[in-house]
Amino acid sequence: MEEAVWTPDPEQAMQTNVARLMRRFGCDQIDELRELSVEQPATFWDAVVDDLQIPFAKPYTRTFDDSAGIEWTRWFDDGQINLTSACVDRWLADPQEAARTALIAEAEDGSSVELTYAQLAAEVDKLSAALRAVGVGPGDAIAVFMPMIAEAVIAAFQDSQPALSSHGSTMLR
Secondary structure (H helix, E strand, C coil): CCCCCCCCCHHHHHCCHHHHHHHHHCCCCHHHHHHHHHHCHHHHHHHHHHHCCCCCCECCCEEEECCCCHHHCEEEECCECCHHHHHCHHHCCCHHHHCCEEEEEECCCCCEEEEEHHHHHHHHHHHHHHHHHCCCCCCCCCCCCCCCCHHHHHHHCCCCCEEECCCCCEEEC
16 A cells, blocks of 8 residues: 555544544544444444535435345435535535635646635536536436546536526526
């Protein structure tokens, strides 16, 4: 295994989401949290959803169902989530959150792009409008073939359910 490029100092490490989850479960070491996640997956994932305040549009009825075999496990049965809303829009109402960095993308040539939540939402809206303008609508499949650049992330936040975003523009979501 390669040596780590960067390791957070202990104070930074204690401020992470994982450290917060470890405290919630009373785990002193990351291996304890991993063990708990395997031994009590429903408890673990329910706590993750609660801790991260993941907004399900329709709440799930069961955390997981592995009755068809582990390889066919269904997660968050009956739940519905809009990933764009959960990952981008939910931060827009608070100006301080909207101004925080949402995405840092570094291209293969070393150039990088940094977008705030507000900028990312605007770019998602722009692409949604462009897709609608060429006739793409709910239920249509769209394929994206590009390197891992900011535009790939923006494209990934498109989906086929039309909705009104929290910042007022109609999107393909």
